[in-house]
Amino acid sequence: EVQLVESGGGLVQPGRSLRLSCAASGFTFDDYAMHWVRQAPGKGLEWVSGISWNSGSIGYADSVKGRFTISRDNAKNSLYLQMNSLRAEDTALYYCAKDLSFGGVSLGPIDYWGQGTLVTVSS
């Protein structure tokens, strides 16, 4: 059974940093691209970032480019999101998500999602 468990969320002041982690199990982690998707309270989904299986292809939404960094450690079956210079508009539930496509070098659709970790940016 595929499991994605996010951690690292919490309350943080504007301008500060936070690092999210995602522990993956139930599938061969280094065969799939991975994503971070967020959802502000009462709002829609926003794709944040994605990384291919070998970290050779990485993408970011314009809203986070230059502030957020995605990375993965295939030996630890883990995905990360380093978030710097946080803003109030970054407040959201952050989902870790698995790409559908085996061995894809581009970012595909998402077939499994974690339950999310809440990030609140407020003074």
Place this chain on the structure above:
Amino acid sequence: EIVLTQSPGTLSLSPGERATLSCRASQSVSSSYLAWYQQKPGQAPRLLIYGASSRATGIPDRFSGSGSGTDFTLTISRLEPEDFAVYYCQQYGSSPAFGQGTKVEIK
């Protein structure tokens, strides 16, 4: 960056009725890299359709996707009580993005 616009914002229908949801892209979506998701309150989204028309594993055949280029449609042939939810389209590939969602509510 491709912008996806979904319509209508809310669809009020009765169980058993047909639902037609639209997703329009600001520019052509390459290789029909278009997916549809369902999200219920308090739950993570669920993949319904990818490649514009391929059903994901375990998705009932009352869900179907169609379209190409800039115009895509999700059709639910006969609404079941569990289908009332919010639906999102997503284009994927080099720079994924979601539409703003369509809520299907009980009339």
